[in-house]
Amino acid sequence: DAGITQSPRHKVTETGTPVTLRCHQTENHRYMYWYRQDPGHGLRLIHYSYGVKDTDKGEVSDGYSVSRSKTEDFLLTLESATSSQTSVYFCAISEASSYNEQFFGPGTRLTVL
């Protein structure tokens, strides 16, 4: 199994509070991704990174920011959480953009009250 961990695994927070989710990999893969999973929508890309300090927006990036200061860590921040951001968040990695497989972390369940 690819070495990907996410922390925290579960979090409950209140509307308006900042939240940071962490993704850590031990595979030294270049590409890292943040997805959210919601019923009826599958997985949707929030942001991705193609190297240290190199990030770009995905299809549902509003309300989220990311940072990647080290190859192994990719942080997702909700500056001011809203109830619509209640979701399961998955981190994924791949060695190259033209990959044949994308490895996923275990997911973080976030509830915003």
Add this chain to the structure above:
Amino acid sequence: AQKITQTQPGMFVQEKEAVTLDCTYDTSDQSYGLFWYKQPSSGEMIFLIYQGSYDEQNATEGRYSLNFQKARKSANLVISASQLGDSAMYFCAMREPLSNSGGYQKVTFGIGTKLQVIP
């Protein structure tokens, strides 16, 4: 327009029988890839199988095979000899080039099909 369409919200299959999960896709690119992932109730995403658009033969991985019909833009997953442990959500996904992205390939997921294997 949806890039990946999975029209079966739920499917039932008898244990030891084969089942086909449908997936159609929409792209104008010549180079793309198609994936299937399994998500059991425990929540993790498990990679099952991959098919490249230029691959001439259908991909197979153990009991999983991908029925790739390029002209019809379909990439159905076939699970042979279903087992109780196959009960899960199954997601079809496609990667395709994203213009002006420096080579990044975007991945789009379908909404999934819930498969239940009946003893």
